Amino acid sequence: MKFKIYRYNPETDTKPFVQQYELEGVEPGTMLLAALLRIKDEQDESLSFRRSCGEGVCGSDGMNINGVNGLACITSLDTLKQPVEIKPLPGLPVIRDLIIDMDQFYKQYRAVKPYLIVNDPMPEVELAQTPEQREKLDGLYECVLCACCSTSCPSFWWNPEKFLGPAALLQASRFIEDSRDQAFEERLADLEGPFKLFRCHTIMNCVNVCPKGLNPTKAIGRIKSKMVTRSL
């Protein structure tokens, strides 16, 4: 099986280049991460990428695979056209090989105050929440912060400083929808203006690439309609 992988080490390379690798005896059902680990172990220890859980829960190994963002550990090689072309996630600076600098992405995550805000005194037991209220968080809380969505979004590429991007907005929605949260007004007010939220042009790349099957565009739509209702 053939692979073409983006390589760049700022200490030794003046510009990025593509390196080819070949693996023998790849069994059906093998995930891309397993192949990358084999290349690193057997052929080239300098090939650099992030990885951890190997089952799509930690969000470490987001990369651009044959032109589509995804997690290497849950992308089966069976589904990929050869040679498999692997690049770092687009739109953020490359540190080395497939490793990108995610500071901007995390900064935008922090910008939406991604934590529960409760102003009332806390009870000695749990805050009550009905199953129906809790169900509103499904499809929002499962995000693994892999950045596949935001780095596939043209609005994010063009305005990374101003547009919060699908991942951060999904988090904003996760707290806006939480029946326990008491910062509803403040959260909506924070998203006012032409850029932070409204730069989303519903291109829906985020939905197409999310490895967890989440729908940031829909979440953004929910926030928008809440803003409209609020302004009436």
Add this chain to the structure above:
Amino acid sequence: MSSIERRQFDTLIIGAGGGGLRASLQLAEADLSVAVVSKVFPTRSHTVAAQGGMNAALANVLPDNWHWHMFDTVKGSDYLGDQDAIEYMCRAAPKAVYELEHFGVPFSRLDNGKIYQRAFGGQSQNFGGDQAARTCAAADRTGHAILHSLYQQNIRAKTHFFDEYFAVDLLKDGEGRVLGALVFNIHDGQIVIIEAKTTLIATGGAGQLFKTTTNALINTGDGLGMAMRAGIPLQDMEFFQFHPTGIAGRGMLITEGARGEGGYLVNGDGERLMERYAPKAKDLASRDVVSRAISIEIKEGRGCGPKKDHVLLKLDHLGEDVIQKRLPGIRQTCITFLGLDPAESPIPVFPTAHYTMGGIPTNRYGQVVVPVKDTPEEPVAGLYAAGECACVSVHGGNRLGGNSLLDILVFGRAAANHIIEYLKENKYHKVIDEDIVSNAVQRAKRFDLNSEPSPGGDEVKETVAVLRKELKQVMEDHCSVFRDKQFLIEGVDKVEQLCDRMKNVKIDDQSYTFNTAKVEAFELENLMACALATIHSALAREESRGAHSRIDFPDRDDKSWMRHSLYSFENGLDYKPVRTKPLSVESFPPKPRVY
């Protein structure tokens, strides 16, 4: 030397999983300066992969109280758990869950608005009576929900994070006081000396010791290796948990919650095998019991599949609705990795390396304790440990499902509270001698090409990839669910040889920028230390207790072996008594353990 960056904090926390983040939150809110060093971005820590839930006697679904939880935990530990720590944990459990809920954890809910709780293995009402429902769950993504909420609260509290920094070694002075650690920034390779009045190790387990494992690639026992190199023994390392339901041949975890929701195991004859091994608790017996049962079925030819090398976990009778609502994560994992939907077909499973019961010995305040002369548990000044890397010991010989998330939260918090008190008495940083720093820096360069050649000179060059593969195979072959003397002796020999060869590891990649090859070398060195402690302790313990099953010594021997193992580089094996006296209730004396 002068060019090396130094930073000063009240507390250094190494590791940003649930234990580290619970502690950092407590400390940040107490207005202390805290540095959290983690080799991965915090939400990538392995807590994120915990599925089934967290035990606490909330009694939201069935009657319950902390004392029953304590009984189950002591029994589950096969009477090797320390009963003072277990009482403390079980009493603190409800509060720990409510705190998490207040932090924002999206727990699943009951119709009355309370937190959903499910049945899990080894749980009973009324000291061994009917099945309890004690495990608080956020579907089957409880660890993800908890880790993200804790990280989010730390953002609010403005905790100082050193993301993607690797901690190499503790800094310890001549009096045995721990003064911080040497770390390096993975992004640019620069060494930083972090000076801290207190250091908390919260680096998680060493599940990468085994070839097939439910554990993330980052679970390389870094804190355990660091502790051993600082002369601290590791406790009860022979007790390694094999989870009954890893996906056969691949290792992905299928939560015990699948059986808690009503799933069961069948063998090659289509028989519900657990009925023979645990007539009462059946599929919800303790994990060590279920893992042994599966191993025996396969060994005796009653496995499933063409090679009869696994058993099946049946869930399809639960219906798609229950599976989608309560077990959506493992459903997706099965579809992704096996191409099967558990709502339609059973899942092939096999006992898989899962959890390090042993670790850095601590007391119930999280203080690291070591034997000094006649005192078995003397605190090491300035050093704490919490979570899977620590051995409090609340899990003893076998951890109950749902007690791991509980452990990290209760003892992460307890350690932070003790640190707050300790800092009131220890207000100032101790001066770190230059030679301590220069020694540490020298050691941190041990995988650099221009470092001193190891004694012997003309040895062959070893690679991390080859040694790691061999180590994981040796541990899988020689130190798995069933063990015996001959096999362990061979295993000890092989691990010692691998440790020797580790000295000849050289890496070609000498870049400063995000050098993952170098990180992997440090990680393998830590794994080697864990392997040595594990297999030596396993060979010495001539009884069967909890997860440690000796074919040649099939019975538990309370007279000779109701004691904790301690293994160190300097002294080999040593032992200390189990703390059988709880804080306020009667002790649970050892009894035959039936489920």
